[in-house]
Amino acid sequence: MGNLGLNRRQVTRALGLGAGLASIGTLPAHAAAKRPWPFLIGADVSWIPQDEAEAATYFVDGVQKDPLEILKAAGFNAIKLRLFVNPENGYSKRHPDKKWCGIDQTIAFAKRIKAAGMHYSLTFHYSDT
Structure with a gap:
């Protein structure tokens, strides 16, 4: 050597x-062609419950629809959710009293996503202090 x-x-x-x-x-x-699961196509739309609480509505061709229904029809099959460790520190500047992306709101939205037949992933945010 x-x-x-x-x-x-x-x-x-x-x-x-x-x-x-x-x-x-x-x-x-x-081997590469066979996948045990589908490719995930999605986005982080953790802000939807906040928008809806502020009376936002979503339309397709003039017809009001659930935003998850719109995303699914567009080919989405996954949604990313943010979960803040300390949401009480003010996720929203417009509504600092709301705990957006806190545990209760995130669980409720995750259930809604599953009911829409979609996958979700959860991202923990520790830097929200």
Whole structure:
């Protein structure tokens, strides 16, 4: 090993990397095509309950609809929700007394999302203090 300027650890790492890369080529071609779950298409719309509390309405072709229904019809199948650790610190400048993205509001919205037949993911925000 000395004549190449490589020590034993470097040779071992290189061989391990080479073996790992070589094994990738042995995966069946159809393995990547079969997914046990669908691709998730969605957005963070944690603000919808706040908008609705302020009397916002949503329309498609002049017909009022639930915003989750609109998103689902557009191909969305997932919604990201924010959960603030201290929502009482004022998530909303317009309504600092409201605990938007707190535990109760987030649970209620998550149930609504599931009832609409969609997935949701939950993001915990610790930097809201």
